Amino acid sequence: MTDQMIRPTESPSTGELVRRLSEDVSRLVRGELRLAKAEMTQKGKRAGRGAGLFGGAGAMALYGGAALVAAAILALALVLPGWASALVIGVLLLIVAAVLGVFGKGQVSRATPPTPGRAIHGIKTDLDAATPHKSYR
Structure with a gap:
C-alpha cells in the first residue's frame, strides 16, 4: 500500500x-x-x-x-367660406394652446427650484435635534 x-x-x-x-x-x-x-x-x-x-x-x-x-x-365650410372656417378653427386652436401654456407655466413655476425643500428642511431639523448644543453661560 x-x-x-x-x-x-x-x-x-x-x-x-x-x-x-x-x-x-x-x-x-x-x-x-x-x-x-x-x-x-x-x-x-x-x-x-x-x-x-x-x-x-x-x-x-x-x-x-x-x-x-x-x-x-x-x-x-358648409356654412362659412373655406378661408373663414379655417380662420375660426385656427383661432380656437391657438386659444386652447394659450390656455394650456399658461397652466403649464404655472406648474413649472411651482416646481422650481428643483430642490426638495421640505426634505432639506426636515434633514436640517433632524440634524439640529441630533447635534448636542453647547450651553452658553
Whole structure:
C-alpha cells in the first residue's frame, strides 16, 4: 500500500480555506455582475423599443388630430367660406394652446427650484435635534 492510502486525508489549512473562500466570493461577484449586465442590456433594449413605439403612437396621434382639424374646417365650410372656417378653427386652436401654456407655466413655476425643500428642511431639523448644543453661560 502507498503512503496516501494509509494516511487519512488531511484537512486543508486555514490559509487554504481563506484562499478558496476569496476565490469563490470573487467568482460569485463576477457572475452576479455578468448577470446584472445581461439583465440591464435586455431591459435597455425593451425600453428602447417601447420608446420607439411611443414615438410612433405620438406621430399617429398628431396625424389623427390634424385630420380631425381638417374635418372641422370642412364641416364649418358648409356654412362659412373655406378661408373663414379655417380662420375660426385656427383661432380656437391657438386659444386652447394659450390656455394650456399658461397652466403649464404655472406648474413649472411651482416646481422650481428643483430642490426638495421640505426634505432639506426636515434633514436640517433632524440634524439640529441630533447635534448636542453647547450651553452658553
